[in-house]
Amino acid sequence: MDRYELRREDYSLSEDQTDLLxxxxxxxxxxCSIESVRAAEATGFDKGLWERLCATGATSMALPESVGGDGATMVDLALVAEEIGRSLAPVPWIDHVCAARxxxxxxxxGPDDGAIVSGEQIVGLDPRQVDAGGRRLVPCGSIADHIVVRDGDDVVRLTFxxxxxxxxxxxRLPMAWVDPAAADAATVLASGPQALAAYQLALDEWRLLTAAALAGLVEETMTIAAEFAKTRYTLGVPIATLQGISHPLANMAIVVQGGRALARRAAWYLDNEPDARPELGPSAFVFMAEESSKAATMAVHIQGGLGVSAEAAATAYLVRARGWPLAGGDPGATAVRIAHIVAARESA
Known part of the structure; x- marks a missing residue:
């Protein structure tokens, strides 16, 4: 038995990870109340929340100790991402940590980039699977101090x-059109196959953490719908007792547990055996990109007229469930990448 044989099938959290969560x-x-989330919708960014989050070490934890970080694992980061999704936190944490990594x-x-490590300066990246050249929509483009993009065979850091x-x-992201040609400074960080492989790994991490965030989002959406269903009565009984309500809520619970388990499994493999199951992270993303929208839509339906009102929390979760996965482009492109990975392994 090798040292990972049992762990490959056991994704329970350690005591430290439970405390972190x-x-x-x-x-x-x-x-991060729903009121503060609503207040930040115009810009997609709550600067005060970001500063408080950085003060907890949420940005430095993601980086290796060699550059002043705390060397957290991908599983640790997935746990933080899950809580960001649960609260709809208007902060660019996923983009920042993936770009910084x-x-x-x-x-x-280097030593002069301590502001990036601490989160004082925000760095983002273009999370699309392919390089289409020219302008591209970057999820945190309107607030980032540095943006890392792929430009042909080069990985480039842009500053505006x-x-x-x-x-x-x-x-409701701080999204902006970013044109590398319009940057005030563009520094080629690396070129060639190894540079592109490193960039692809950052994209896989972005999708994995986004999947974890969507799992947290769906769980909170389910909680909102379930609480409503337990207190809303029809014909003298709570609507939660009706099959048309209870069965969709059960399906949402299955989505939460399935997406969470897949994201944590993918994170463990990325930490310990990155070449063994590279399709797991993208798979978690594709699964949650589809299922989170369905679950959030059902939560709105359960609440009826209240759910579709602009001030309802369920509506805020619905638009995020539909919008966040699209920040990385068409999720179908990720599904194609999964097919290529699996096909190459099977043919080998």
């Missing part, structure tokens, strides 16, 4: 003296 549950519950991987995060203007979007 509990700490961030309490943090977002105390600092990419900079560290390329040796482009004036940030690109915010573009309204259904995910």
């Amino acid at each position: 509990s700490a961030y549950q309490k943090f977002f519950k105390a600092n 990419l900079l560290a991987r390329l040796g482009a995060l 003296d004036t940030r690109p203007p915010h573009v309204d979007n259904i995910g």
Whole structure:
């Protein structure tokens, strides 16, 4: 038996990970109410929440100790991402940590980049699967101090003296059109196959953490719908007792557990055996991209007229469930990538 044989089938959390999850549950519950989420919708960013989040070490934890980080595992990061999704936190944490990890991987995060490690400066990336050249929509483009993009065979860091203007979007993200040709400074960080492989790994991490966030989002959506169903009566009984309500709620619970398990499994493999199951992270993303929208839509339906009102929390979760996965382009492109990975392994 090798040292990983049992762990490959056991994705239970360690005591430290359980404490980490509990700490961030309490943090977002105390600092990110649905009212504050609504207040930040115009820009997609809550600067005060971001500063408080960074003060907890949420940005430095994601980086290796060699660059001033804390060396957290991908499983640890997935736990934080889950709580970000649960609270709809308007902060660019997933984009920032994936881009910062990419900079560290390329040796482009030096002693002078402590502001990136601490989160004082925000760094983002273009999470699309392919490089189409020219302008591209970047999820945190309107607030990032640095943006890492793929330009042909090069990985380039862009800096703008004036940030690109915010573009309204259904995910309520601080999204902007970014044109590498218009950047005030463009630094080629690395070139060639190894550089592109490092960038692809950052994209896989982005999708994995987004999948974890969507699992948290669906669980909170389910909670909102379930609480309503337990207190709303028809014909003298709670509507939660009706099959047309109870069965969809059970399906939502299955989505939460399935998506969470898949994301944590993918995170464990990415930490320990990255070449063994590279399709797991993209698979978690494709699964949650489809199922989160269905689950959030059902939550709105369960609440009826209240659910479709603009001020309802369920509506806020629905638009995020539909918008967040699209920040990385068409999820179908990720499904194609999964097919290529599996086909190449089977043919080999």
